[in-house]
Amino acid sequence: xxxxxxxxxxxxxxxxxxxxxxxxxxxxxxxxxxxxxxxxxxxxxxxxxxxxxxxxxxxxxxxxxxxxxxxxxxxxxxxxxxxxxxxxxxxxxxxxxxxxxxxxxxxxxxxxxx
Amino acid sequence: xxxxxxxxxxxxxxxxxxxxxxxxxxxxxxxxxxxxxxxxxxxxxxxxxxxxxxxxxxxxxxxxxxxxxxxxxxxxxxxxxxxxxxxxxxxxxxxxxxxxxxxxxxxxxxxx
Numbered sequence: 001x002x003x004x005x006x007x008x009x010x011x012x013x014x015x016x017x018x019x020x021x022x023x024x025x026x027x028x029x030x031x032x033x034x035x036x037x038x039x040x041x042x043x044x045x046x047x048x049x050x051x052x053x054x055x056x057x058x059x060x061x062x063x064x065x066x067x068x069x070x071x072x073x074x075x076x077x078x079x080x081x082x083x084x085x086x087x088x089x090x091x092x093x094x095x096x097x098x099x100x101x102x103x104x105x106x107x108x109x110x111x112x113x114x
Numbered sequence: 115x116x117x118x119x120x121x122x123x124x125x126x127x128x129x130x131x132x133x134x135x136x137x138x139x140x141x142x143x144x145x146x147x148x149x150x151x152x153x154x155x156x157x158x159x160x161x162x163x164x165x166x167x168x169x170x171x172x173x174x175x176x177x178x179x180x181x182x183x184x185x186x187x188x189x190x191x192x193x194x195x196x197x198x199x200x201x202x203x204x205x206x207x208x209x210x211x212x213x214x215x216x217x218x219x220x221x222x223x224x225x226x
Contacts, residue, residue: 004157033214043158043201043216056212090157098212099145099205100165105157 002026004093004106012112018079021109025072025093031055032074033103034066037088046089049074078111086113118204120217127225132189136202136217139183145205145212147178147185152199152219161200162187189222197224 005024013019025032033056034046045058049068066076072093078085088110092103118138126132138147146165150158162169164176164185175188189196202217 035216042218045214045216048214056214058213088155092157099142102148102160102163103203103214104160105150107157108155110155 004091004104006089006091006106006109008109009107010110010112012114013081014114015081015083017081018077019081019111020075020077021089021091021111023074023076023091023093023106025074025091026095026104029093029095029104030072031094031101032068032072033092033094034074034076035090035092036060037090037108038086043090046076081113083113086111118202118206118215118217120200120202120220122218123221123223125223125225126192128193129191132192132196132222132224134187134189134200134220134222135184136187136204137184138202138204138206138215138217140206141182142205142207142212147176147182148203149174149176149185149187150201150203151196152201158201192222192224194224194226197222 007022031050033048037043048056052068063079068074088108090108092105094101094103120136148163149161152158162174162176166178169176177186199219199221201219206215
């Protein structure tokens with residue numbers, strides 16, 4: 001099976017702009033989670049989608065949003081970019097019972113905000 | 115807010131056994147504990163997952179005590195290619211909603 005794919009892999013934006021990142025899960029996986037990784041804060045949970053519905057949300061401002069499509073593909077959007085949004089954004093797809101799921105990660109999208 | 119903590123770094127030599135412990139004192143009752151390996155500029159890679167006692171696969175073992183407030187990843191006979199950052203991941207309900215919480219990561223350096 002093909003792994004989790006994320007596009008684009010690299011992105012440069014300026015403050016105030018918005019950005020949309022895309023994630024294609026492993027075939028058959030219905031849950032998609034997003035994480036932000038920075039050197040200072042480590043890996044932080046953004047949100048999780050299951051069957052097109054947001055199932056869980058981390059502690060991020062409303063500028064961070066996401067959605068999931070009927071084919072389980074997911075997008076996340078960050079509006080009004082700030083310098084501190086520069087990070088590696090990781091998407092993970094999973095299967096299995098909630099709490100027992102195994103997450104498989106994509107390579108990430110590295111976002112640089114200037 | 116609950117924290118999932120790990121040692122920041124560890125050093126080892128090729129052929130040795132390495133044990134990395136994660137403390138997760140607010141783990142959700144029904145959640146499993148999962149460990150990942152991450153190399154620079156890559157996404158985390160699944161290593162092992164367990165609920166309690168001991169789990170073993172072809173690359174690692176996972177030890178979980180009865181209270182499940184910690185877990186220990188054991189890597190037998192490490193090699194240079196095991197140099198990476200290792201993370202534990204648990205579900206945490208301390209905020210009232212389940213949040214998947216990564217540990218702070220342990221940077222393992224394996225020397226020849």
